[in-house]
Each structure stands twice: as structure tokens, then as C-alpha cells.
Amino acid sequence: MTGGSSTSTDILDCARALIIAGGYNGFSYANIAEVIGIRKASIHHHFPTKLDLVCTLVSRYRAEAAKGLATLEQAIPDPLEQLRAYSGYWEACIADAQRPFCLYALLATQIPVLPEPLVLEIRAYFHVLSGWLTQVLQRGVQQGIFHLAGEAKAEAEIFMASVHGAMLSARAYGDPRVFGAIVNPMIQRLASPPAVGARS
């Protein structure tokens, strides 16, 4: 349902931008209507309730993200470069100010006040992302590219958290460069050979 009508896509894109700016309770149908130039009632035609809208949005972008990771997987064989491409994607999004936060990370902060179906979608995204990162790290270890201090799964969770924390810091400081300053050393660390006699 809600296949490919341009209007419904416009609504979803607009809702995504508004959620990324201010969360689930930070936007209304009136906001969307104003931005894309239709009436509130027309949005209800495409998405009867706000929950319908946001659930559709969240499940669509999760599918898109999964596809994006799969594509990246095929285009770039090297695990280290995969990680760099992933972080570079976000670095560009944040620098553009076009998509300066992860939709799911932002919604996750408000989980206690979100409806259940939405929470399940958000959680699913975290599992998809951390699962992919785990695989990348495992492959990197097998190829001798990464040298991990702990289990790949645990290191993937650490890396994912630092990416989300870096988005938050960039927003808090109002400086997009903060993101790269945090995430790039994290990648470097995964790739560094075990230091031998290094001094600080």
C-alpha cells in the first residue's frame, strides 16, 4: 500500500526532515501541509493517522538502509573501506545539513513516549545496523585488517554508539566537523596493528 505516488513520497520525505529536526512530537500534519503546499485533510487521505505515517516512514527507510548497506557491500570489498564509506556517508549528510541526524537514533531517544509498533521498528533498525557492523568487523579480522580488543559483536556496539554520540555532539556544538573528529579515530583504532612499544 501507498505505493509510489509522488505526493505520499513528498509527505514521507517532509515528515522525515521534521522528525530529524524535532522528534515525534515536534511536528504536526499542519507543518507538513504548509511545507509541501497541500491541505491537512489530503495528508489524512494518504496516511489516516500520524502513527500510520511514522510507521510507514520508519519501515520504508529501514528497508532502504538495509538495501544501501547491501549495495555498499557489493561495491566495496575491503571491510575498512566499507566502514569509511559508512561514516563518510553520515559525515556528508551532517556537513550538508540536509540530513543531520539518523532518523532512528533520534526516535530512539523518545522511546518511552512512543507507541509500541514504532518502538519495534526502531529496535529492528538497531539490530540491522549492529549486525552489519559485526559482519564487517569479523571479515576484517579474518583478513588481518582489523585487530579487535574484544568480540566483534561488542566492538560493533561500541562503534555504533560512538557514531550516534558523535551525531549528538555535532548537533550540541553546532559544528559538523565534530562528527568526523570522533568517528575517524574510532575507525583508525580498529585498523591499527597492535601497537608495539608505542609512547603517548
Next chain:
Amino acid sequence: MTGGSSTSTDILDCARALIIAGGYNGFSYANIAEVIGIRKASIHHHFPTKLDLVCTLVSRYRAEAAKGLATLEQAIPDPLEQLRAYSGYWEACIADAQRPFCLYALLATQIPVLPEPLVLEIRAYFHVLSGWLTQVLQRGVQQGIFHLAGEAKAEAEIFMASVHGAMLSARAYGDPRVFGAIVNPMIQRLASPPAVGARS
């Protein structure tokens, strides 16, 4: 102003809990009134507008946090233990589910839709925290306890981001233990001597 009346403190405490759950737009005067058992108009007596309320809240807890860090500083001399005490504080808060997220981190996610005075307070908190962490790391390096890959300031930003990201992941997965699983290895890493011939 708003010195120490029990009611105004109750209002602030309640507002904090509600913001931690759902952000700036996730609560109303009616919510607070219901929880603490007074009427909406009485809240307006203490805090004329919502912005007054949240600004008071945010500046009060920032002062409290700064005092808390100073106290911790005096009670615990060892930098590594200071870091563990800091992360342990949050680990306990999250496990209790009493204060399962940092007020400022949560508000920071919504910066694009928050009023300017609030944004300045939030940013100030990030500076206070990252400043303190930087000092702790510097002292640890001087004492030969920490071995950093980069500048203390940069490492402090990385650590702070991982703490906030860990809160987010704990909330997303609905599992408090995730916080420690992410932050504890980060602390361990700072304290580990430069590995010599370590194998993964």
C-alpha cells in the same frame, strides 16, 4: 528567585523526569499538574512560561552537575577511578530506571526546534563535561595511568560521545546492561598499556 519552595522543586523534578522520557515537546503543564497534584495555574505562578521552567531546570542541573564533578574530584584522587565513578553513576541511574538518560543529551537531540536560550545552556553543559573529562585524561597521562592515541581533548570528546551513544543503545534495545557493555571497554582501553604483541 525560586529559592527553595518545595512545590517549585517538585515541579522541576517532575519536569526533568518528563523531559528525560519524551523531550521538550513531550510534556505539558497539565502532565506536571496531574503528577504532583496541583492545578495548572499554580505552576504558572512559579514558572510563568514553559521556557522559564525549562531554562531554570537546565541551569540548575548544570550547576548541580558541575558541583557533583568537583565533589567527585575531591573524594577520588585516581583519574581512572574518577572515570569509573562517573560511568558507574550513569550505570546505576540507567539500571534503576530512575534517571535513564542525560537531560542535556536528550534535549540536545532536539536543538533545531528549541528556543535559543535553552540551546546555549545545553551547549554549556557539553563544554563543562568535555572540559572535565579532558582534565581527568590529562592528569591520568601525567601519572602514567592512561595511554592515549591522540590529544586528551580529542579522546575526551570520543569518550563523551560513546557515553551518550551507550545511553541511546540501552534505550533502543530496552536493556540497561548495554550501557556498561559499551562504556566499560572504552575506559579499559584508555587505561591499557600500549599492547605489545597482543593477539585478538
Next chain:
DNA sequence: GACAGCCTATCTACTAGAAGGTAGACATCA
């Protein structure tokens, strides 16, 4: 001690506007 004046804190009752949502008319197009 009684009284007046003021301050603080609470209340009821109200407002204007925004929220999410509905009903039904109208146009368009396969």
C-alpha cells in the same frame, strides 16, 4: 492585642490557538 497592609500560593474559570481527525463535495482519469 488588634488591626491594616502586603506577600505568597493556591484555586476556578476562562481564552485563543493548535493538535489530530472526520464528513462530504468535487474533480480527474483509467
Next chain:
DNA sequence: TGATGTCTACCTTCTAGTAGATAGGCTGTC
């Protein structure tokens, strides 16, 4: 002809915020 998409006009509930009454507790003064 029926499905799709948009519209106007409306509803109910919630939102932040205001006005004005009331009650109790101080403090100064006669």
C-alpha cells in the same frame, strides 16, 4: 463508472497562558 486525490468545513481535545478571587502568613503600628 468507479477509484483516486484534493478540497472546504467542521469536530473534539489539548495546549500555553491569563484574570481574578480567596486564604493564610508575615510585619508594622496604634
